[in-house]
Amino acid sequence: MSAPPKGSKNGSRRKKIAKLLKDRATYRGCIAIIAVLVLWEAGSVLGLPILKNIPSLSSVLVSFKEAVFDPAYYVSWKDSFMRIFLGFTLALIIGIPLGLFMGTSRYIRELTLPVFEVLRPIPPLAWVPASAIFWPDVEMSVIFVTFLGAFFVLILNIVGGARSIDARYIRAAVSLGASRRDVFWRIVLPATLPSILVGMTVGIGVCWNTVVAAEMIASRSGLGFLTWRSYVTFSYPMIVVGMISIGIAGYISSGIIRILGARLMPWLKTN
């Protein structure tokens, strides 16, 4: 109950892996993945209809190997991640406080929510031309569009979360002598944290969608651009490398948020 014995975390991880290896579902999953890979390769080797148009697994692996040793490949990673980082962080910095104020103050909510309701249904990508005109350079407009992708999702989640706080908690806090400030920092914020994390998880996904498309349309660098350029220059295996890279990048981003969530909300861990 009190301090856990040292090394228990390692122990539990080892146990988890052992359990995974014993689990039948793990093997079934592996079989399915291998089957897809075999079908993919067989498609181009045997010239199966439709499948033969896809660059073969082996050619993709070759391209991947080339990419891994090419510094330009990592520049693409860095550029995309930088845009995500800036756009997403900006969305957090503006979105979290604004969302909390909108959730807790009826005045602010009634003042601002209609604006959001009007702007929200516009897909972030529809903003690309307008933001290209508005912002002085392409980089800024891509970041802006990425920011929008996370911003609306974040705001709506936080407003929803802050509004649905159980009144009991606030009453209990006030009854225990909490000031408005205490209620905000010690009740509203932690109670809304799960909604903030949900908004972040969904938001980072939208961010990647947006940044990839924006890079394809407007930018001259990044993983989205890499993928699109490969298409334009007929280096088809590289398209798949780009796609897989984007997938990995998205997985890493949401993994970071998941870890952050577990750190920030230890009370939600299931045991």
Added chain:
Amino acid sequence: MILSQLIKNNGGAVAEKPAVSEATTGKISIRDVGIIYDPEGVHVVAVQNCSLEIPAGEFCVIVGPSGCGKTTLLNAIAGFHGVTSGEIYLDDELLCSSEVTTDPGADRIVVFQNGALFPWNTVLENVIYGPVVQGKMTRPEAREAGHEMLLQMGLSGISHSYPSEISSGMRRRVEIARAMMNDPKVLLLDEPFRAMDALTKTVVQKYLLDVYDASNKTVFFITHDLEEAIFLGTRVYVMTTRPGQIKKVINVDIPRPRDFRVLSSEIYRDLKEEVIEAVHEEAKKAFEAGERERA
């Protein structure tokens, strides 16, 4: 603290009556109180001409049919909303009238129906919440006092657990401990043991009695459970259907400290009959009123 020794002495079977000094604070006077919701619109008279005097240190239990205004009355004492007419005094100081409302405060702590421990705080952090936000103690001081309080209340093993990790019975005990941390004049309990299984309930009831016997705080306890009302209360106030007012006051002359042997005593059974009769009449009225409304 005296509380610790008393609870220890008192845990389990009937010990000698602990020598607690008579309570001097926590007298509640409810004088001719009326509470109307939405007076301009729907105009629901929740409480009307309701008067009761609760002496300092009394364990007062309010029973009555659903929707009779029990919780409304408790919320008015707690300061969650005002009254439309009449006055409520705490130790002869005006808490609220039609003109005055006093903000909720740590002298009248509420323990809610479904529990309101903060899920994001550990048991210890929950318990020290009051003194910390009031600025009465620094965090290290509060932690020390909190540990002490949990130890006294037999809860020290769970101080670093989150509320979701402990049983519902434990949660209620922690909530009572959190309230007691503030040394309130009055404990306001709104059906705190509702939706608990019978066995857990008996344990937590006994626990509350121990705390009460040791501290002699005024307790304002709302319940639907008539057996609970008699087992716990010094006096049971039966409320009428809405608009709520006091229909009957029943003195429970069962000596303290009480334990479960009380439940099979004759005096208990007689009292239960008396309360059931009073409440049943009102419950029937409430039911018929509901039928009429639907017709």
